[in-house]
Amino acid sequence: MIDQMLAASPNLMNTFLFFTIAAAFLMVILGFVTYAILAERKVLGFMQMRVGPNRVGGRWGLLQTVADVLKLLIKEDTIPKLADRPLFILAPVLAFTPAFLVLVVIPFSENLKFADLGIGLLYYIAISGITTIGILTAGWASNNKYALLGGMRSAAQMISYEIPLVMSVIGVVLLTGSLNLNEIVAAQENWAFIFIQPVAFIIFLIASIAELNRTPFDLPEAESELVAGYHVEFSGFRWAFFMLAEYVYLFAMASLTTVLFLGGWQPIPFLGFIPGIVWFALKFILIVFIMIWIRGTLPRLRADQLMSFGWKVLLPLALANIFLTAIIKELINSF
Amino acid sequence: MSGELLAFFILSLIAIAGGVMMLNLTKVVHMVIALVFTFLAIAGLYVLLSAEFVAVVQVLIYSGAITIIMLFGIMLTRHDDRTEAKTGKGRQWLVLASVIAFFAIMFYGIRNLSLGEQATTLHVKNTEQIGMLLYSKFVIPFELVSIVLLVALVGAIILAKRDDKEKEGESQ
Numbered sequence: 044m045i046d047q048m049l050a051a052s053p054n055l056m057n058t059f060l061f062f063t064i065a066a067a068f069l070m071v072i073l074g075f076v077t078y079a080i081l082a083e084r085k086v087l088g089f090m091q092m093r094v095g096p097n098r099v100g101g102r103w104g105l106l107q108t109v110a111d112v113l114k115l116l117i118k119e120d121t122i123p124k125l126a127d128r129p130l131f132i133l134a135p136v137l138a139f140t141p142a143f144l145v146l147v148v149i150p151f152s153e154n155l156k157f158a159d160l161g162i163g164l165l166y167y168i169a170i171s172g173i174t175t176i177g178i179l180t181a182g183w184a185s186n187n188k189y190a191l192l193g194g195m196r197s198a199a200q201m202i203s204y205e206i207p208l209v210m211s212v213i214g215v216v217l218l219t220g221s222l223n224l225n226e227i228v229a230a231q232e233n234w235a236f237i238f239i240q241p242v243a244f245i246i247f248l249i250a251s252i253a254e255l256n257r258t259p260f261d262l263p264e265a266e267s268e269l270v271a272g273y274h275v276e277f278s279g280f281r282w283a284f285f286m287l288a289e290y291v292y293l294f295a296m297a298s299l300t301t302v303l304f305l306g307g308w309q310p311i312p313f314l315g316f317i318p319g320i321v322w323f324a325l326k327f328i329l330i331v332f333i334m335i336w337i338r339g340t341l342p343r344l345r346a347d348q349l350m351s352f353g354w355k356v357l358l359p360l361a362l363a364n365i366f367l368t369a370i371i372k373e374l375i376n377s378f
Numbered sequence: 379m380s381g382e383l384l385a386f387f388i389l390s391l392i393a394i395a396g397g398v399m400m401l402n403l404t405k406v407v408h409m410v411i412a413l414v415f416t417f418l419a420i421a422g423l424y425v426l427l428s429a430e431f432v433a434v435v436q437v438l439i440y441s442g443a444i445t446i447i448m449l450f451g452i453m454l455t456r457h458d459d460r461t462e463a464k465t466g467k468g469r470q471w472l473v474l475a476s477v478i479a480f481f482a483i484m485f486y487g488i489r490n491l492s493l494g495e496q497a498t499t500l501h502v503k504n505t506e507q508i509g510m511l512l513y514s515k516f517v518i519p520f521e522l523v524s525i526v527l528l529v530a531l532v533g534a535i536i537l538a539k540r541d542d543k544e545k546e547g548e549s550q
Contacts, residue, residue: 127405127407127408129408130407130408130411160430161430161503161504162430162434165431165434165435165438166430168438169434169435169438169442172437172441172442172443172446173414173418173437173441173442175442175446176411176414176441176446176449179446179449179450179453180407180411180449183407183449183453191453195450195453195454198446198449198450199450202443
């Protein structure tokens with residue numbers, strides 16, 4: 044259905060339809076964010092032998108996040124007197140908009156996708172870079188040294204880890220011969236790329252956690268040294284937007300990992316009768332759980348360790364992986 | 379009015395507004411943010427011209443990497459710098475005259491310009507075509523560019539390294 048709509052000629056009716064679908068999708072994302080935060084708190088709680096939220100909304104604390112968001116909505120909106128006012132207002136928008144924009148290219152199942160871009164993968168990487176500007180702007184506009192330090196760290200980290208992230212994916216692109224995410228999923232019909240490109244998968248997972256600013260790479264908002272990093276001066280709904288951007292990126296990155304390495308909606312052999320969207324959801328939840336698991340397990344890195352790990356370990360490994368993949372592909376083609 | 383024309387007007391408006399704001403704002407950080415909007419709008423114009431690959435690379439390199447490096451440089455150095463208008467009346471008239479002259483020459487130049495027939499197959503596998511051309515017809519310029527980049531990289535490392543050694547020499 045979406046394929047037909049994408050090819051249809053633009054008119055008011057179609058515009059309205061697309062708008063409705065996008066709004067519905069935004070609601071789905073907000074639902075995911077609400078329960079991802081709850082799941083994260085619950086899983087971390089169990090890992091640390093605590094109970095986690097269990098008061099609001101029954102035994103499982105199902106309404107805890109809803110209550111938290113409500114609290115944020117009615118909180119006072121403060122802008123520091125010496126802050127750079129226009130940039131302070133613009134920063135959360137600049138950080139959040141790309142987070143939602145990148146979701147356009149991700150194919151959730153054969154039929155459920157929003158755009159069929161030939162350069163889907165590059166689009167994701169390019170657009171997600173704009174968030175860094177938002178974070179840097181936030182750190183700058185707050186006129187606060189902790190915020191500025193957090194913003195700087197975030198920018199340095201995101202630029203350094205974007206390179207291994209892109210390099211690790213090139214192996215997959217070489218094997219598929221396309222940057223289109225739909226074709227990448229289609230190429231994994233028999234074997235998911237996690238089995239063919241295991242090194243790339245590990246590099247991608249590490250770099251994606253660093254891109255998401257999550258523990259063990261959460262230096263930009265290291266509570267114990269920087270108070271809260273770039274969003275220390277933000278309160279109420281502006282702060283909520285930064286959190287929202289962070290969790291929407293978690294959604295996007297987990298989806299991208301699923302699509303690139305776990306075969307997207309492709310079923311495990313002999314279980315093809317289960318619809319694709321269920322497979323996608325299962326693989327997606329597995330990735331999200333691994334991210335939470337890593338957060339509960341590993342301590343934070345030091346800034347210099349972070350940089351040397353990115354440039355001296357991940358990047359050479361990713362380059363070696365590209366080299367090997369290219370050689371093996373040529374060898375297979377020549378026989 | 380077609381949707382393409384509407385998109386073109388909106389994007390070019392953003393691009394021009396970003397450029398004008400970059401010239402007129404006083405704080406350096408604000409200028410860079412205005413520049414980001416210009417870069418993004420230009421990427422949008424590339425999409426309208428069926429050059430998705432160029433558009434995405436524009437976002438990746440210009441709005442992503444270069445702007446962040448610029449912001450970094452500004453924030454770590456003279457971040458309170460403001461530009462002050464100190465141009466005289468005579469210079470302003472001179473600028474106005476040259477703007478008019480430039481417009482006249484450009485208008486004369488493009489008045490009779492015919493762009494020929496529009497290509498209709500630009501959007502078909504254009505990324506693949508760019509790759510093919512880069513590695514077959516334009517392989518030597520492509521390699522030359524990469525050597526230039528390599529030299530710049532080595533130069534940056536040498537500049538960064540020398541500082542360290544001098545400091546070590548001082549401390550000994």
